[in-house]
Amino acid sequence: MNCREALEHLYEFLDQELTPELQNEVREHLEACSPCGEQFDHQDAFLKFLQARCRSKSAPPELKRRILHELFGE
Amino acid sequence: MSVPNSPAPADEKRASFEREALVHLDSLYRVALRLTGNSADADDLVQETILKAYRAWHQYQQGTNAKGWLLTILRHAFINEYRRRTRHPESVDIDAIEPFAVFDQGQDDDPQERFFDQIVDDEVLRAIDELPEQFREAVVLSDVEGMSYEEVSRILEVPIGTVKSRLFRGRRLLQAKLHDYAVDMGYIKGSRT
Numbered sequence: 001m002n003c004r005e006a007l008e009h010l011y012e013f014l015d016q017e018l019t020p021e022l023q024n025e026v027r028e029h030l031e032a033c034s035p036c037g038e039q040f041d042h043q044d045a046f047l048k049f050l051q052a053r054c055r056s057k058s059a060p061p062e063l064k065r066r067i068l069h070e071l072f073g074e
Numbered sequence: 075m076s077v078p079n080s081p082a083p084a085d086e087k088r089a090s091f092e093r094e095a096l097v098h099l100d101s102l103y104r105v106a107l108r109l110t111g112n113s114a115d116a117d118d119l120v121q122e123t124i125l126k127a128y129r130a131w132h133q134y135q136q137g138t139n140a141k142g143w144l145l146t147i148l149r150h151a152f153i154n155e156y157r158r159r160t161r162h163p164e165s166v167d168i169d170a171i172e173p174f175a176v177f178d179q180g181q182d183d184d185p186q187e188r189f190f191d192q193i194v195d196d197e198v199l200r201a202i203d204e205l206p207e208q209f210r211e212a213v214v215l216s217d218v219e220g221m222s223y224e225e226v227s228r229i230l231e232v233p234i235g236t237v238k239s240r241l242f243r244g245r246r247l248l249q250a251k252l253h254d255y256a257v258d259m260g261y262i263k264g265s266r267t
Contacts, residue, residue, distance in 0.1 A: 011242055015216070017223050046249060047217060049190050053198045054218040059103035063117050067099070067124050072088060 001029045006036050014044050091131055094140040095124070101141060101219055102148055108214045109152050111203050119156055123148040145215070145229050157207075193252055193261070201251040209244030216241055 006029040012018045013026045030037045068074045102123055106116035126147050127134070134143055202210060202218075215226045216237075226241075227234045257264035 011245070012223075012238065015223065015241075043245075045190070047245070050198065050213075050217045050245075050248070051220070053193075053195045054104070054202070055220070057104050057107070058100045059120065060113075060117070063103065063120060064099060066117075067096075067121055070121065070125060071091075071128055 001025045003029075003033060003036050006030065006033070007039070010040060010043060014040065014047060087131060090136060091128055094134075094136060095127055095131070095144060098141045098144055099124070102144055104218055105145060105214055106148060106152070108199070108202055108210060108218070109149075109207075110156055115156055119148060119152055122151050122155075126151065139225065141219075142221070142225050142229055145219075149211070149229060193256060197255055198252065201248055201255065204251060205244055205247055209240050209247060212237055212240035213244040213248060217245070 102120045106119040110116050215221045223237050226237045256262045
């Protein structure tokens with residue numbers, strides 16, 4: 001696998017959406033090619049940052065109460 | 075004489091709805107907030123989604139993907155009733171975005187760490203809200219809600235290839251926005267002209 005092919009699979013690799021064979025091929029390329037490895041690391045860090053910043057928000061308690069009241073009269 | 079009581083159908087429906095649907099309330103709220111752009115509409119959209127889902131609960135096949143089912147209902151409700159009165163981010167020239175510019179700082183000692191440390195949650199959410207809707211939907215479902223390409227494809231009713239393309243563009247656009255913000259705030263040095 002060359003650099004162009006590896007980069008085409010960048011997000012599928014990070015999202016674990018590739019077949020095991022392709023996942024291995026990309027991983028082998030990254031181990032051998034440090035510029036690609038760095039790009040993948042940067043993108044991986046960005047996605048983890050995004051997830052950490054966005055996944056914590058909860059529905060307001062008032063909305064939960066309103067919904068339970070509408071559904072079950074509570 | 076004591077006869078074991080089996081739960082009334084209404085109680086069963088309520089129990090299964092609480093167990094399989096209401097546990098996803100936080101996810102529904104996060105997605106609604108990013109779609110509508112304001113908490114009042116997000117509240118109403120989630121409430122409407124839940125009430126519709128409860129009425130249609132007999133159509134849901136228990137034990138399958140309740141979160142995906144609920145998000146599909148939410149998205150349809152959004153498109154039909156909310157989209158026209160919520161904000162439409164201006165279209166952007168995606169091709170003008172430099173693919174790998176975000177952390178390509180060269181002279182900075184550790185731009186990536188500084189970038190992550192300095193940017194506050196609100197700024198991340200604002201940047202997501204500014205994405206064009208097609209990209210925003212894909213990023214929110216995948217990155218905020220952790221759904222697979224296949225699940226996103228079902229909810230958005232587009233092929234998986236389209237999901238990949240929207241995610242690619244949405245993520246790059248988001249990075250470019252956050253990068254520009256970090257440069258403007260002086261958190262990192264700008265490399266783009």
